[in-house]
Amino acid sequence: MKNVREVVGIDVSKNTLDATLYHVKQHAVFTNDDKGYAQLLSWVSDQLEVDSYFFIFENTGNYSLKLSVFLSSKDLVYVEESPMRIKRSTGLTREKTDKLDSYMIARYGWMYREELEPSKIKPKEFQELGRLLSLRDQLVRDRSGLKSTLKEQMHLLSSPSTDSCCKLLVRSIKHIDKQVQHIERRMKELLETDDSLQTNYNLLRSVKGVGLILSCQLLYHTSNFVKFNNWRSFSSYCGIAPFEYSSGSSIRRRKQSHYIGDRKMKTLLSMAAVSAIQSDQELRNYYHRKLEEGKHKMIALNNVRNKILARSFAVIKRGTPFVNIAATNY
Structure with a gap:
């Protein structure tokens, strides 16, 4: 991206997008949905020539995923960067606003424009695999919390097997076990949809200590x-x-x-x-x-x-x- 003449920095939040043109010093706010994305492109195209700029924004998970999908569908050049990299490049700052953040993101993009590589949206299989891994982690944490609570209850009660609280906890733990098993089955099904993924998964499982979850995390x-x-x-x-x-x-x-x-x-x-x-x-x-x-x-x-x-x-x-x-x- 050495031939670009402008950078569009975007601060992505749950409901809005704060966009700043670095050299032009123009700022605007749009909604974080398809309507806002269309307005963003219209606003940028009115001021900049085609192929003379690129978008840059922080990777904020699901909030920035929608924007990535939209820009990819329009074949527009964008960079989805780590928030920590951008934050460490800003130096000492005392003020924090969405407008200022969008400017600092644009500044980062211009400073490192010759080193940055355009981002690409991950295939749907990888997106679903990432969501499944995240959901499984959440369920495992919830299960660990329930097991700890059950252990405490069993120490306090003389007959925990007949206590209603203990029964509910056991039932909840068993339900989470089933959900985790269902997620793991779906992960295996996803791997089977792609020959390359399935082949690499089988190769990883041949290494001692590498199981299903670590293999999927490595692939993802x-x-x-x-x-x-x-x-x-x-x-x-x-x-x-x-x-x-x-x-x-x-x-x-x-x-x-x-x-x-x-x-x-x-x-x-x-x-x-x-x-x-x-x-x-x-x-x-x-x-x-x-x-x-x-x-x-x-x-x-x-x-x-x-x-x-x-x-x-x-x-x-x-x-x-x-x-x-x-x-x-x-």
Whole structure:
């Protein structure tokens, strides 16, 4: 996007869109629906030439998804950027309004216009897969809360099996179990609709510690392994890649992962690492070898997490299932 002469920054909220033309310094507010999108395009086309600009806005989940779908249907160039990237580029700001936010978004787009890549809407299968994963996470959290409440009630009562509250809690937990199972079945059905997704899913399941949910999360976040070039860049995205921290001659800290990252992916990879250490002889030996070297348990576990990512990307790149050579020789 090196030849653009203008940037349209949009601050997306639930009901409205605040749009700002960076150089023209024009601002307008539109509704966050199809009617507002049409008015937005009309407002922009009245002031700018065709193909001389691009839209940029923050990824705000469902609020920005509708706008992305509309712009894609019109074959318009847009960038859906991470809110944190834009926020960290603004520097020190004391005031916050939707109008100012739209200007800062436009400013970010102009400053980094040569580095930004146009965004593309994910296929419907990926959109549904993302919604299913999000809904399943919500149900699992709700189920955990109900189980904790049930456990507390059982400690307080002498005969919890006959208590009406306990009965309702048990019934609710069983209902959520059925809903989670239904979601997981639908996720498998979605994977079967695309040969590439199904093939990559089967390859991922061959890696020890990688189950249904982690496989689906990997497929979703990597857009079926086309969004990231290698496992190291995805490790950085997840927040498990170690980085050096040094300055001058006095500050020399050990390498550690940055706190910014996808917490859900980090948690899933931690669970996968624990499972792999128990079931995979090679990873178990690797983990204990790191401990014997004096590594902290969390550092050794993080090494296993990266090993699992490396294996996952490797099987996708080769197109063949993972084979544990150590176990085969044994």
